Amino acid sequence: MRTATFTHFGWSVFVLLNLNNKRVSWAARFSVVGPSHPIITYVGDEVMLPAFLSPELNAQGFDIKWTTPKSSSPVLLYQNNSIINRIESYTGRTVFSWENLKYGNVSLIIRNVRVSDGDLYKCLVFSEQWEDETRINLIVEVLGSHPSISMISTQDQKTTLECSAEKWNPQPEIIWRDMNGEDMTSQSTVATQEDAEGLLTVSSVIPVKKEFNVFACLLRSKAPKTDWPSRLIIYSFSPGVSVWLVLFCVLLAVCVAVTPLLAIQWRKMKEKNTRYDTIAELLPVWFLCKEIGMSQHVTNAEWRRICSSAADVTFDPETASPWLIVSENGKEVRHVDTR
Structure with missing residues (x-):
């Protein structure tokens, strides 16, 4: 009888302790909650990667780590009440609030956003009894140059139009339309090339067959900002010329x-x-x-010389010119018109 009673008491103690352990385990569990959609930002802006504990717990005693696939080192590490930046490019550009940890807010803020910041971020939270994580996709938008269209002749004498633009991120949508407004994008091929800054040079090529047409190349950001217009260029083409x-x-x-x-x-x-x-x-x-x-014009000296050389002359009326009338004394003559 005593043995049975002891055994029953032992099982009661075991069940009670087991239930207590389970109660502690469930109380320590939490989830790290982040946005289900990508976070879109722009170069030079400030962006927050939101992450919270559910249920709301004081996370000041937890270990928190933000990482990206680009590096084995964490972007930010919170451990033993200390904040450490392990990646040099993020130094001085991240904000992590120790005060907000009281309310389960483990969000990360990145200032002066760069193109290279665009990545899939992972937030891991560790406690002594539990751990969880969330992933946040950060997209850094850059609106590049205006598109330009050029004509290209291939080796087989086929003519194509190439629409290209530089300094875009992420890859924009390229749309071709003809003079009737019909979408010709399905006939085009797209190529991209990344430069040293991580920005993309995009080009789209479309064959031309009609004798005359007007082509429009439209580059559209996949996540446009409200004050960013789409870029459009129109090109008239007449093959065979x-x-x-x-x-x-x-x-x-x-x-x-x-x-x-x-x-x-x-x-x-x-x-x-x-x-x-x-x-x-x-x-x-x-x-x-x-x-x-x-x-x-006669000078005075010449006139005096002429006067000093004067001679006494008498005209003979019989031998004088018929245009002249000689006076009776033969000293004077005058001209007359006999017409």
Whole structure:
């Protein structure tokens, strides 16, 4: 009887202790809750990667680690009430609030966001009896250059159009439309190349078959900011037209535009030449008149010499010119018009 009673008492103690252990275990459990959607930010901005404990617990005595697949070292480590940045590129750019840990807030803030910050972040929280994690996808948006369209001829004489742009992140959506507004994107192929900054150079190539068409290339950010416009460029294309023919047409148009100006200028030059020729022809006459005028001027000395050489002359009316009328004394004559 005693043995049975002892045994029953022992089982009661064992069951009670086991239930107490289970109660402690369930009370220590928690979940790390983060957003189900990606966090989108922009270069130079400040972004928060939100993470919370559920139920709300004081996490100041827990170990917390933020990591990314890019590095084996943690972005941030909270351990023994100390905050440590293990990755140099994040030093001075992360904010982790010790006060907020009281309320189960284990969020990480990144300042002055860089393109390289875009990654899949993991937040791990450890207690003595439990651990959990959440993953947050951070996308860093960069709107790159305007797209440009160029014409490319392949070795098999096929013509294609290439739409390209630089400094984008992440890869933008490239849409082709023809002159009727029809979507031609399915006929294109896209290629990307990453530069040293982690930004993308994107290009899309589409074949051209119609004799004439107008193509529009639209680059659209997959997560556009409200004040960021989509980039659009329109390109007119007419295959089969030689580059030399295009140059000839351009030169012809220039010639047509310049010819009237040249004709007007030539007419003005001709008028000037005619004026100069007339002046050149009159120059000898002008010099002759000048010499005659100079010869008509008699100095005082010459006049005195002429007067001192005067002679007494008597005109004979019989032998005088019929244009002259001689006075009776033969000393004076005058001219008369006999017409």
